[in-house]
Amino acid sequence: MYSELNPPQRILMGPGPSDVAPQVLKAMATPLLGHLDPQFLTIMNDVMEMLREVFQTKNQMTIPMSGTGSAGMETVFVNLVEPGDKVIIGVKGLFGQRMVDVAKRCGAEVIAVEAEWGTIIEPAQIKEALEANPGVKVVALVHAETSTGVLQPLQEISQMTHSAGALFVVDAVTSLGGIEVGIDKNQIDACYSGTQKCLSAPPGLAPVTFSPRAGEVIANRKTPVQSWYLDLSMIQSYWGKERLYHHTAPITMNYALRETLRLVLAEGLENAFTRHQTLGSELQAGLVNMGLKLVVDAEYRLPQLTAVYIPEGVDDLSVRKQLLEKYSIEIGGGLGAFKGKVWRVGLMGYACNRRNVTVFLAALEQVLKEQGYRKP
C-alpha cells in the first residue's frame, strides 16, 4: 500500500534544513546503542567536547537538547526565567518575536525593543531599555535573524548587559558553524542553536551552552522549571558524571551530530567561516548583478542567509515552484512582514559550495526571464 521512501534529491538553499553530507547520512544508518551503554557515554563526551569547540567556549554545561532549535530557545527561557522576571528582547524579525512569545509563557515581564525588519537592534536602544528598567534579569538577541538575513553585532550590547548585572542570551540557530559566535569572547551567558543550518545535520537536536553564571542562576531558582522535558537540573545529571536516566536520548541524531561536528572541526572553524563569507558574497554579487535588490545593508548582511526582494511583476510562488520542480532547488519564501515580498536564499554548511551558487544563479536567471523579468 505504501511504497518505499524515495524522495527526489534536492539542493537545499532555503533557510534550513540544509543539505547533509554523505558521511553524516551514512552515520545515521548505524545500528543503535542503548542510551546508558558505556560506548554511548563516549559518544556523548565526544559530542560535548566538539560542541564546546564549535561554540568557542569552555562552558561545562554544553549539550544537545532533544528537540529542534525552537526547543533550544524554550530551554533557555524556561530554565533562566521565573514568573515576574524582567527580560529585554531585541525584536527585528520573526525569531525575536518568537522569543517574546516563549518568554511570556514563562511568566516573564517582557520589554520588547523593536527595530524594522532587515535592520539591527542598535546598542543605544538596549541601553535606553536597561536604564528605564532597573533589575532586568536577561537581555536576549537573535544573532543571525533567519527571517531577514541580518547579522546582529553582539559585543557592545554584551558589555552593557553585564554592566547592568543581567544575563546575555543569544539565538545562534543560523549562525553556529557559519560565522563566529564566540561564546566566551562575547561573554554570552546562554545560547542555543539547531543542527539543521550551518552544522548540516538533520533537524532534531538543539545544542545549548550556559556560562557558570547562568548555571548559578538555574541552581538558585525559587520555582520549579515549568517544563519537565527541558529541565536542565535533571538533564545535566544524565550528560554529567552521574549518568542518571532522564529521558531516552535520540541516539541516531547524536550519531549525526557527532559526525557533522567532526567534519566541521576537520575543515577548521575559521576555514568554514571563510567559505561561508566568500561564497555568500559571490551569491549576493550575482543577485545584485541580475538587478535584484538585497534587503540588508552590506555591513550587517549574513553570508549564509540572503534576503532578496522579489522584483515587481514576478510571482513569488511560481518562481519557487519552477526552481523546485525544474531544478530541484529549494529556496525560502518570506515570513511575517516579508511574506510575498522577499526570497530567502541559504548557503549553509555542506550546501555552501560553489557549484550550488553557480547553478542557483543560472536557474534563477532563467526562471525570472521566463516570468518576463528584465534587468532594470
Added chain:
Amino acid sequence: MYSELNPPQRILMGPGPSDVAPQVLKAMATPLLGHLDPQFLTIMNDVMEMLREVFQTKNQMTIPMSGTGSAGMETVFVNLVEPGDKVIIGVKGLFGQRMVDVAKRCGAEVIAVEAEWGTIIEPAQIKEALEANPGVKVVALVHAETSTGVLQPLQEISQMTHSAGALFVVDAVTSLGGIEVGIDKNQIDACYSGTQKCLSAPPGLAPVTFSPRAGEVIANRKTPVQSWYLDLSMIQSYWGKERLYHHTAPITMNYALRETLRLVLAEGLENAFTRHQTLGSELQAGLVNMGLKLVVDAEYRLPQLTAVYIPEGVDDLSVRKQLLEKYSIEIGGGLGAFKGKVWRVGLMGYACNRRNVTVFLAALEQVLKEQGYRKP
C-alpha cells in the same frame, strides 16, 4: 582526532531503545527534503494515516511530536491541563510518578492513586478517587509500565472516567505496536507513545493522538499553553491543511517513522501482537525454568517487557556487564524502588524474535552459573 563512528553492534533487550530494522536504518540515510516541500507533505500524510492505523483510531489529531516519549507526555498535560485543574493519576511505577511531576508543573491539582510497584491500579481505587473529588478534568494511567512490566487494564477505568465527565489519558510509550492500545475501542481521549520501543525506530519522536472531545478542551482553553514548542493549537496548523510553519520538523526521524510504520502494517498489527505474546511467553517460561522469579502476576504481565527479580547473592552490575561485554546483549536494570532488585528484559518490535530469546536465555544461564548461581 576523533575517529569515524563505529560502535559495537548490540542486541537491544533493555527497556528501549530496541533494535531498528535494516530498512529503517537505510531510510535514515536518505537525503533530506525541506520541511515545507510538497513531497514532504506527502510523507507527513503517510505518517499520520499509518499512525492512525497503529493507534487504532479515526482521530484527526494524530501526529508525531518532535521529541522523545517524555515530550509526548508533556504535550498531553500542557495542552489539556490549566492551572487549578484536578487530575487523577495512577501511580504504580516510575512513569506514573513522572506524570505527577509533569502535571504539577502545569499547575494541576494532582490526586495520585497509588499501587505497589509490580501491581495494577484497581478500578475501585479510581472510582473512589472520582467520588471523593468532583469536577476532575483528567484521569491518567500508564498502559505498559516500563519500570515494572505491568499491563494495566483500561476498559473499566475508561468507562468510569467518562461517566464522571473527565478525559481519559493513557501513556502507551511501551505498548504501542506490541499489544493492543485500541484508542477508539477503549475511548482514550489523549495518548502518547515513543518511536523507540515496539515501533522499533530510533528515539526522537513522540506519536500522540487526541479525540475530538480532547480537541475541544484544547480549543476552549482560557490560558495559553505554557510550552510554545508543544502548543498543539499551532502545531496542528503545520500538520493540517494550512501547512503553517511552526518549527522545523525532524525530517529524518519522520523518514524513519514512516518506514517502520510501513513494516508494522505490512506484518499486520494482529500478527505483531501475536509475535510479542508468543515470544514474551517463551522468554518468561525460560526465566522461570532457570528458577528465577518474575515480578508481575501472569494475568497482568507484559509480553514485551519482563521484570525479573535478581536472585540473592548475584551481583546486578556484574551480570549486566558480562552480558554486554561478552555477548553484546543489553538488558535494563531496575529503576526507583526496583533499583538493584530487578532486571528488565525487553522484547520489542524488531528485537522481538526467537533468536534473541534463545541467545539471551543461554547467555544469562551461563553468566549466572559463573556467578555461582544454582537453580533452587
